[in-house]
Amino acid sequence: MDANLAAALATPFTLDANPGRAAATFPDLAGSLDVAAMDAAQAVISGWSGYVPTPLHDLPEIADHLGVGQVVYKDEAARFGLGSFKALGGAYAVAALARQIEAQGGSTAELTVATATDGNHGRSVAWGAARAGCAAKIYIHAHVSQAREDAMAAFGAEVIRIDGNYEASLAACKQDAAAHGWQIVSDTSWPGYHEVPLTVMAGYTVMSREILAQLGGVPSHAMLPVGVGGLAAGIIAPLWQAAGSSLGHMIAVESHMSACMRDSLVAGTPTLVDITEETLMAGLSCGEVSDLAWDILKPTVSHCVTIGDEAVAPLMRWFHHRTDAIEAGECSTSGLAALLAMHADGAAWEQLEMTPDSVVLLVGTEGATDPDFYRRTVGIA
Template sequence: MTNWKPPHLPAHVFVNPRLAPAEESLAAAATGVVDEAGFARAAAEIKAWPGYQPTPLRRLPGLAHQLGVGGIAYKDEGGRFGLGAFKAVGGAYAVLRHLQDKLGGDVSVADLLAGKHRARTRDITVCTATDGNHGKSVAWGAQIFGCRAVIYIHQGVSVGREQAIAAFGAEMRRIPDNYDASVRACAADAAKNGWQVISDTTWDGYQEIPRHVMHGYGVMMGEVMDQLAPAEQISHVFIQAGVGGLPAAVAGYLWLELDALRPKIVVVEPEKAACHFESAKAGRPTPVTGKLDTLMAGLACGEVSPLAWSLLDKASFAFMTVPDDAAVFAMKVLAEGIGGDGRIVGGEAGVGGLAGLIAGCLDERARQALLLDAHANILIIGSEGATDPVLYAELVGRKPEEVLAA
């Protein structure tokens, strides 16, 4: 970016007074959310899928210099299994685990991929509500493992995202309301028809499948640990939240892996859909209502996942909100590059954490609250690429392929 002229990006920060002490174990602070065995099984299963390869961890020294921090590492999930987002390792993995549990016995990934159980799996229906990427992952998982998928979307989901999900053979149902209404509609139809909900959020009596989703996300963090330089320490992770499954998985993995040396987790949300921010201030799960009409549609959630929240309430150093303009600016920063940084395609929801970092660095009060200085070494999870190429081009001014070609 030749001219660094950021717009006014108000950042609201709440430093968490309930952050667990460094010496406290994950098991003591948040029991039954994620565990080492769950992460290990997910990694073994997912790495056996065709097309698996680690996504890159890209360094952004030019942007780090501009922001006055020590380093920025950006985990670029845009190429994950050709689906364009990290959720490929979440929803599809939960579909796999459901089918394995349903069929019983020692049902392998290889047998399901080969269609050896197709006579039974084709009569199984999975369903979910989605803002886009999770539904695509569930639809893809249903397609490759041989069952039926019904996907619920709300009025804020773009036609481009709807078509991308439908391309995997899923039946699409659009709800004329917000994300949380689509969750309720999906659950009601599943109960009536005997379908299995594959959700990344939890409720009373429904926790195991969202745990599979979160364990699937751990694959990403295992790759990050392998990609960091020897003895390199991450001081902060800025990570976007929808219902909370992604940040909870990241925080849980790092807590188990690094214990007292774990980095500061900063949960970032759109100011128009800030259920974690409001829950943090209230000290308990607190829904936000209304249209939730943020540009970051993948984060347009009004209610936290209770299970994820039980971990984030103890694991998060801070919560913050950013305006939609911050996401657009972050997308442009990645697309244009600063000081020799490579150009990256980041989608509007996928750059939420980066938007938070930029906004936090530009606001002196936020910068001090978040302990950002020249020694900070920051991990960003770039959770999606241009999953809606038309919208991406409208926001950035260039098509995704033009950015990559440059």
């Protein structure tokens, strides 16, 4: 077996079933990710210049190793040239705000959008602000790399670095936005703040609808990287709408260092995690679930897996050096790492009810969003 894949087999993991999973039909509730919100996002985003569905790659060597029917990898590395699926969310929310202002006879030049980010969401907001002709203030925490900061500044955003973790950057963003009348464009929601993050998640559903079209059906298993849960909710909503109460195994994947979804699902209520150590999978480093995402994930997630960083570098190398090379950034390794580790542990694999007919979806949420780290890790100049 390939040495990089072999390294990933030994990744320590935890696996929990979601006690709150309740097989039900898609609720299609207004104010949540309803069909109207998904249709609107698809209509707008598919009309943007440069829109093309991102590739869904087959990984036959992984399917053979696991003894399942098919493993597919949704590859977001090239989404609108921004390097991650986040291009679909923040920029769409900024565009929606700009449309509202114009509909009221105002100018987008009066609008200032603000957000806290680990890098990718901020890049989308900065890009969206540049497209809409408004100002952007982007708050980052102490561990966000210089390359990620530079990418946001390149779109003309003002980037403000906070001494602390993601939650500290969000607190500073909220405080300054309230003081200056800026519009927060967050990818996470909290009580009383739903409209914008709902738009962000609606943008993500475009990716899930692409997957349904590319696959010609609903996967039996999906490995879903989770930070605040917006991505997972955005993927699940269209799958749930399509599959109804026969929705398959939706598996949340988090870092041990920021397992807020696992802790929340096991407790049955949103539960805060104080992040004391940062995972290499920067996009997953969030300590609090989005309450909008929570409403979708609580009844639909079947299992929660947590992993460490052991497989990040080996799997980035494996994706890069396979015959059909794939540019997979740090977060994009999480689903495959969890799958390989659980397969190597027979008991975990049994819990997932994999069969030779299973179709497993992996979500490659980012490409080389930190190009220096990517090059060093995969071993290219």
